[in-house]
Amino acid sequence: ETWRYAFEEALNEVQGVFAQKFKEEVEANSDHEIQLFPYGTLGESADIMEQAQSGILQFVDQSPGFTGSLIPEAQVFFVPYLLPQDQEQLNEFFRTSKAINEMFPELYAEQGLELLTMFPEGEVCMTTKEPVESPEDLNEVKFRVMTNPLLVESYQAFGATPTPLPWGEVYGGLQTNIIQGQENPMFFIESTKMYEVTDYITCAGHNNFTTAVMANKDFFDGLSEEDQTMVNNAIEAAFDHILEYQQGLHETSMEKIKEAKPDMTFTVLDEEQRKPFQETASSVEEAFVEMTGDSGKEILDQMKADLENVTK
Amino acid sequence: MAVTIFSIMVVLLLLGFPMMIPLIIGSFVGFYTLFGGFGQLETMVQQMMAGIRPASLIAVPMFIFAADIMTRGQSAGRLIDMVMSFVGHIRGGLAVSTAAACTMFGAVSGSTQATVVAIGSPLRPRMLKAGYNDSFILALIVNSSDIAFLIPPSIGMIIYGVVSNTSISELFIAGVGPGLLILLLFSIYSYIYAVRHNVPTEEKATWGERLRTTQKALWPLGFPAIIIGGIYGGIFSPTEAAAVCVLYAIFLEMVVFRELDLHGLYKTAKSTGLITAVVFILVAAGAAFSWVISFAQIPQQILAGIGIDQMGQIGVLVVISIAFFIGCMFVDPIVVILVLVPIFAPVVDNVGLDPVLVGTIITLQVAIGSATPPFGCDIFTAIAVFKRPYMDVVRGTPPFILILLCVSAALIFFPQIALFLRDLAFR
Amino acid sequence: MSKQHHESQLQSQTDTTSTDDTDTGDYKSELPGFLGTVDNAISRIESVLLAAGVLLMALNTIANVVGRFVFQSSLFFSEELNRLLIVLITFAGISYAARHGRHIRMSAMYDALPSSLRKPLMIAITLVTAVFMLGLAWYSAQYMLTLYDRGRVLPSLQIPVWIIYVWAPIGFFMTGLQYILTAIKNMIEKDIYLSTNVLEGYDDDEVEI
Numbered sequence: 041e042t043w044r045y046a047f048e049e050a051l052n053e054v055q056g057v058f059a060q061k062f063k064e065e066v067e068a069n070s071d072h073e074i075q076l077f078p079y080g081t082l083g084e085s086a087d088i089m090e091q092a093q094s095g096i097l098q099f100v101d102q103s104p105g106f107t108g109s110l111i112p113e114a115q116v117f118f119v120p121y122l123l124p125q126d127q128e129q130l131n132e133f134f135r136t137s138k139a140i141n142e143m144f145p146e147l148y149a150e151q152g153l154e155l156l157t158m159f160p161e162g163e164v165c166m167t168t169k170e171p172v173e174s175p176e177d178l179n180e181v182k183f184r185v186m187t188n189p190l191l192v193e194s195y196q197a198f199g200a201t202p203t204p205l206p207w208g209e210v211y212g213g214l215q216t217n218i219i220q221g222q223e224n225p226m227f228f229i230e231s232t233k234m235y236e237v238t239d240y241i242t243c244a245g246h247n248n249f250t251t252a253v254m255a256n257k258d259f260f261d262g263l264s265e266e267d268q269t270m271v272n273n274a275i276e277a278a279f280d281h282i283l284e285y286q287q288g289l290h291e292t293s294m295e296k297i298k299e300a301k302p303d304m305t306f307t308v309l310d311e312e313q314r315k316p317f318q319e320t321a322s323s324v325e326e327a328f329v330e331m332t333g334d335s336g337k338e339i340l341d342q343m344k345a346d347l348e349n350v351t352k
Numbered sequence: 353m354a355v356t357i358f359s360i361m362v363v364l365l366l367l368g369f370p371m372m373i374p375l376i377i378g379s380f381v382g383f384y385t386l387f388g389g390f391g392q393l394e395t396m397v398q399q400m401m402a403g404i405r406p407a408s409l410i411a412v413p414m415f416i417f418a419a420d421i422m423t424r425g426q427s428a429g430r431l432i433d434m435v436m437s438f439v440g441h442i443r444g445g446l447a448v449s450t451a452a453a454c455t456m457f458g459a460v461s462g463s464t465q466a467t468v469v470a471i472g473s474p475l476r477p478r479m480l481k482a483g484y485n486d487s488f489i490l491a492l493i494v495n496s497s498d499i500a501f502l503i504p505p506s507i508g509m510i511i512y513g514v515v516s517n518t519s520i521s522e523l524f525i526a527g528v529g530p531g532l533l534i535l536l537l538f539s540i541y542s543y544i545y546a547v548r549h550n551v552p553t554e555e556k557a558t559w560g561e562r563l564r565t566t567q568k569a570l571w572p573l574g575f576p577a578i579i580i581g582g583i584y585g586g587i588f589s590p591t592e593a594a595a596v597c598v599l600y601a602i603f604l605e606m607v608v609f610r611e612l613d614l615h616g617l618y619k620t621a622k623s624t625g626l627i628t629a630v631v632f633i634l635v636a637a638g639a640a641f642s643w644v645i646s647f648a649q650i651p652q653q654i655l656a657g658i659g660i661d662q663m664g665q666i667g668v669l670v671v672i673s674i675a676f677f678i679g680c681m682f683v684d685p686i687v688v689i690l691v692l693v694p695i696f697a698p699v700v701d702n703v704g705l706d707p708v709l710v711g712t713i714i715t716l717q718v719a720i721g722s723a724t725p726p727f728g729c730d731i732f733t734a735i736a737v738f739k740r741p742y743m744d745v746v747r748g749t750p751p752f753i754l755i756l757l758c759v760s761a762a763l764i765f766f767p768q769i770a771l772f773l774r775d776l777a778f779r
Numbered sequence: 780m781s782k783q784h785h786e787s788q789l790q791s792q793t794d795t796t797s798t799d800d801t802d803t804g805d806y807k808s809e810l811p812g813f814l815g816t817v818d819n820a821i822s823r824i825e826s827v828l829l830a831a832g833v834l835l836m837a838l839n840t841i842a843n844v845v846g847r848f849v850f851q852s853s854l855f856f857s858e859e860l861n862r863l864l865i866v867l868i869t870f871a872g873i874s875y876a877a878r879h880g881r882h883i884r885m886s887a888m889y890d891a892l893p894s895s896l897r898k899p900l901m902i903a904i905t906l907v908t909a910v911f912m913l914g915l916a917w918y919s920a921q922y923m924l925t926l927y928d929r930g931r932v933l934p935s936l937q938i939p940v941w942i943i944y945v946w947a948p949i950g951f952f953m954t955g956l957q958y959i960l961t962a963i964k965n966m967i968e969k970d971i972y973l974s975t976n977v978l979e980g981y982d983d984d985e986v987e988i
């Protein structure tokens with residue numbers, strides 16, 4: 041059988057690397073074939089999600105940030121400083137978290153989706169025109185964010201002026217100074233050339249971009265037990281592969297940026313500098329609970345407990 | 353499947369069906385073939401909606417609106433009178449000015465459709481009056497507007513840069529050379545055309561007259577000032593500039609020149625909406641059709657058959673040019689870039705081609721494809737705005753397409769046309 | 780020169796060949812009695828929606844610029860509102876365009892046919908077009924129901940996504956209806972009609988209704 045798998049990034053970006061590994065595993069261990077559809081070839085994030093829900097696509101990769109309009113609880117991944125900042129702990133977190141491995145699958149199932157896995161894509165860093173060492177430095181900075189209420193809340197709490205801008209206009213917007221900053225994982229800053237139009241990259245450890253791979257639930261339930269195991273094993277293998285791939289990705293991307301633009305300034309905020317950013321988290325948490333109610337609170341509390349478990 | 357669908361579409365098109373119908377029926381047939389019935393047609397509707405979703409599309413109705421207000425009122429006339437007082441005595445001067453204006457407007461607005469409207473609607477009547485043939489005028493406007501793809505900012509180049517992991521700044525600079533070369537060749541052709549068809553010239557204006565026309569054009573000269581100042585001053589994006597132009601046009605024609613009343617504004621807005629709808633339903637239907645092509649992996653199937661792996665650099669560039677040219681004849685340029693670039697990426701890498709050169713060539717092909725029949729957004733826009741039959745709009749196209757194809761051939765054999773400025777700036 | 784110059788300037792001030800003077804005030808439905816009244820009313824509503832959609836889009840976009848640049852605060856719903864307006868304009872417009880025979884077609888081969896062939900062909904074209912428009916009306920209504928069930932919301936406005944598509948099934952339906960009426964008109968009348976009250980021929984003069 042031919043299965044179709046769509047994702048939100050290009051083939052050579054993290055989601056694409058995961059998808060290629062998954063394809064390789066499935067095709068090596070079964071007679072099934074997988075067709076990959078990178079960003080834009082079947083529509084945007086919301087489109088491919090709907091196509092997976094209707095069963096046109098068997099597999100889809102959508103980041104919880106986008107899923108937030110369908111499953112509000114998924115926005116929990118935008119609450120700053122909720123994920124471990126250390127890579128080892130982060131990997132452990134994704135493997136063991138009860139919220140991710142037990143609670144979210146139920147929420148996704150209600151939308152006709154089998155949540156196969158969630159994995160981190162890399163620490164989110166800010167690229168700006170001026171140095172950022174404290175929230176004061178973000179004052180009056182028009183900062184491009186996705187149109188997500190919690191992300192808006194976060195950057196407001198950081199002191200910036202969150203500004204929506206369609207992704208296609210971000211590069212030009214930074215060039216002409218409509219906006220003065222945007223955030224993304226390092227590999228994405230590199231691949232989308234955002235460093236060409238900004239001068240400072242600052243990592244405050246506030247978030248790690250998380251994404252999720254799902255299958256159409258009817259399709260998955262209809263698979264033989266053997267195939268289900270095969271798919272899960274392939275996901276497992278791709279998950280391990282991506283964590284390993286991640287190990288040096290942040291640094292490799294930094295090297296590439298340095299090579300292309302030697303005068304780029306990289307800053308990693310130390311714990312002292314992170315504190316004022318960290319203190320804003322509670323207001324974002326409040327906004328999240330207000331939006332999502334008891335069910336959201338439950339997830340949030342569990343995420344915190346899961347965090348505790350891996351950091352202690 | 354592909355052959356069947358394309359044949360059906362061309363036949364329906366020739367029979368005189370509304371243009372959306374071939375695209376819609378093509379999609380229906382595609383969905384039926386792919387899913388063995390109409391069970392998944394909701395996705396076709398989804399993709400039609402996705403086609404008219406991009407935020408940058410609103411530049412089209414906004415520039416149509418602004419241009420319509422300017423043309424109904426005095427702004428456009430005063431601007432053109434000024435230009436004419438400087439170039440009216442030169443043979444082909446108006447045509448060359450039109451091409452240059454399209455290039456400049458395209459450079460800042462980044463939208464080819466908006467350029468067709470904003471430059472075309474005021475200048476076409478004046479060119480007609482000056483004695484140019486309508487099919488020459490229409491082809492000149494449509495093709496000159498497509499230079500906008502090559503001159504920064506270019507959404508096509510941004511998408512290519514992201515998909516192929518290529519420096520967008522380098523792409524932007526590399527597009528300038530070919531863009532200006534095309535403008536130069538279009539100008540030469542316009543001059544030859546004017547001489548051969550004996551287009552009359554006006555008497556040379558005195559400097560006093562030029563001063564007078566310039567004074568009268570002072571208010572309307574605010575348009576370029578606002579657009580360029582606003583975009584490069586970081587006040588608004590090129591898309592938003594369109595809406596700001598609407599505001600300024602309303603201000604000029606309602607307050608300063610008092611040429612437009614509220615009823616006129618209403619009528620203009622309604623007519624803008626009508627033209628927008630006629631073009632956007634085609635954009636929507638085209639998006640659904642693109643989805644079918646992409647989902648069925650038709651490009652992959654076709655390219656697998658031609659043995660591109662065995663080719664050298666020139667061969668690969670030729671295949672890429674042809675593939676993008678044909679793709680853009682039927683499908684939206686952005687989708688073509690998203691679908692085809694990843695397919696070609698490994699080959700481009702293997703033969704060691706400069707991705708900036710490849711990007712420039714692809715952008716040029718995309719520009720050519722958008723102005724090439726049968727399907728092309730800029731053709732549709734010209735038909736809707738100027739209310740000319742399809743054949744009138746495309747009749748004058750061949751010489752322009754020929755020039756564009758020559759430039760793409762030149763780019764393949766003399767890459768320095770694109771890379772010279774890039775190397776100067778970055779190497 | 781100065782006289783010619785003066786004339787050309789006058790001309791440029793009044794020349795509106797590039798624009799569309801379709802005026803609803805002049806639209807008179809060809810339908811009899813009560814149906815005609817309804818048709819006129821629908822035409823009126825469509826044109827008001829078109830004009831309002833375009834004006835609101837300009838207003839909304841400018842408000843966002845002013846908010847961001849002057850007040851340091853963007854309108855987050857601006858983009859979503861524009862999406863709604865684009866759908867509104869497109870789908871109110873396609874039926875309005877069908878009513879006025881303004882949809883783009885490539886008529887070169889068609890025009891070359893004798894009128895004895897053009898008539899049946901035009902009836903076939905309008906009927907086939909009507910069928911697909913009504914089909915799309917049906918499937919877009921289905922699509923909205925599906926979106927309704929899934930409950931996805933717009934991130935900023937926090938309203939259900941299906942609301943912005945509400946004009947699609949209506950617009951497709953009204954367009955289908957226009958094409959059916961045109962087919963009937965062509966069956967009854969001697970002349971060939973592009974729409975219920977536009978005779979074929981693509982001249983500026985004839986299209987300026």
Ligand code: NA
Nearest residue numbers: 462500503505
């Ligand atoms: Na441009």
Ligand code: NA
Nearest residue numbers: 681721727728
């Ligand atoms: Na084309």
